[in-house]
Amino acid sequence: STSVTEAQSDNTDNLSSCTNSSAWSYSGVDAASFMHVFPSIYGIICTIGVIANSLVIYAVATCKKKMVSDIYVLNLAIADMLYLVVMPFTIHQLVRERQWVFGSFMCRAVMVVDVSNQFTTVGIVTVLCIDRYIAIVHPTSEKRTIRWTIVINAMVWVGSLLSSIPVMMYTRTVRRKQMEVCILDLPQGPQDMYWYTLYQSTIGFIIPLIIISTFYSLTLYHVFRSVRRVKRKQSVWAKRATKTVLMVIAIFLLCWSPYHIIQVVNLSVAQPTSTFIYAYNITICLSYSHSCINPLMLLMFAQNYRERICRKKESLGAHLCQNMQSNHS
Template identity: 30%
Template sequence: MDGFSIAMAILYLIICILGLAGNSLVIVAILKLDKMASATTVYIFNLALADGLFMVSLPFVAIQNFKNRWEFGDLLCKLVMVLDGINQFTSVFCLTVMSIDRYMALVDPLRFSSWRTPARAKIVSAILWLFSLIPVLPMALHFSAHGGLCTVDPELGSYSQRLGFLTYTFVLGFALPFMVITASYTTLLITLRSQRLRSARSPIHASQHLERQVTKMVVAVVLVFGVCWLPFYAFNFCSLYHTNLVQNFTQGFEFVVLLSYSWSCANPILYACLSETFRRYFANLLCPNKRSLTVHCNVDTEQYDMNDTSGCDISVLA
């Protein structure tokens, strides 16, 4: 047992605890304080649920990496990989839909109001969960406890099949969502700036504040998503062409796997840092005796709060 293995075990534990705690806090906040009153919080709830469940498989992966062998049998190997894939893709799909939802909410909330009801958001979320089954079904066939490790069986399928599997999971799980997220937020920023320059009615400082808020959100979401997932897919593509890469860079592979899991615990942190609404939610849950939550509805609030689209102005009173 070397220092790297101990350090990685500690990091896995930290990521798992933070991910479960943070996403559980988001889920409780939405169910208790917001009650999924808006389309946005429906998507955030499903994102937090997928991220939280994504953490469940982390201890199995950590134990395998720590002991360099899989000790839970072939059936559990397939089950863990399938559940891991479902939650991974659902999380990415939810974030992608949220980027489109943000565009509709901030650019023209009245025009898209009929599309952004909680009922429709729940239907879309259910479709996302079902759709995530498509890219992970091959995992039940091609993942097994082969050679003492839970991994893709190298004897199953040809090189072209493995390349095809990796390519379509990369496209569905990273490339396409990344393009949609980037395009949605870039268009949103351009539209907001154009509206600010054309409009003489709204105060300039309010428009600039909203633009700065959205810019921070865009940079944070896109950067965190890219940093956490691109190395994982890049390493897998490299290992496909260089068969000894995994053996030669085992430590690097463990790190990029950990980095991909860390994305699921980063999302609640982004809510806390970028959303005044969720900061108030969290404060109300963590310090119930010091703060009370009062809700005053206002149909225009949505235009000034990028994460609270329920149409309510949420005030925390000391």
């Protein structure tokens, strides 16, 4: 993601912008890859993600009677959308070899939007898993209401913003090699960066992964226990639940684990190789793609959202036809 935590050193200048996927200078690295290949990949992810999230937001927002799951989906789509919106800044920096030209205010604003929505996206996926557990295992729970769901989502947004306080405090533009760069400039340099990286990975990956795995495991246990009670009547339901669980966890692991692993490895790398820099950028592509895959999964596998979009298109077409007929008459 654009919230790259950088191993900062005055001697090696091993410093990356928090809105720059290329963590180091391009010396010794094929510059064409960064100026053409990676920006193109980011552009594709951004375009598909924004369109898909827009469709999901449209499908939920235009529904008159919203369910609890709709509130989670709407908030997730908004967080994913905001997370992807800052990608053009990353693309611009890749092309300009880390140069930041948007000023100090935008540097901090883009950083905060990126980091806070990274936490928000993962946070909403986590509470959505808990909600699925309650809906399946405790379907009569009185706590699962629209009002309570709005409160939970608001708490996730506020918590994500509070988790981004270090970014608000220490993001700034500095001059490096006759150009401005946007960085997270922590007071103690490498020492603080070490703790910040662990802090970010713990809150943004380790804790959510533990919660997601735990509640989905409990949900699966309940599903298969119910199947055994009624023998094979609900085998289709059980298979569908299993596939959904495995898909959610697999996508979360695939998109986020490489990014957080390489962030930790980055702390011990004094002079990165070309291979490491390419791998670094690939993990950032994967982390962004999570916000692109989320809405695509909903549009492909959630029939109710597809039906809402199609129904709106049909009603719009019918309305236009009626207007044309009335105009002719």
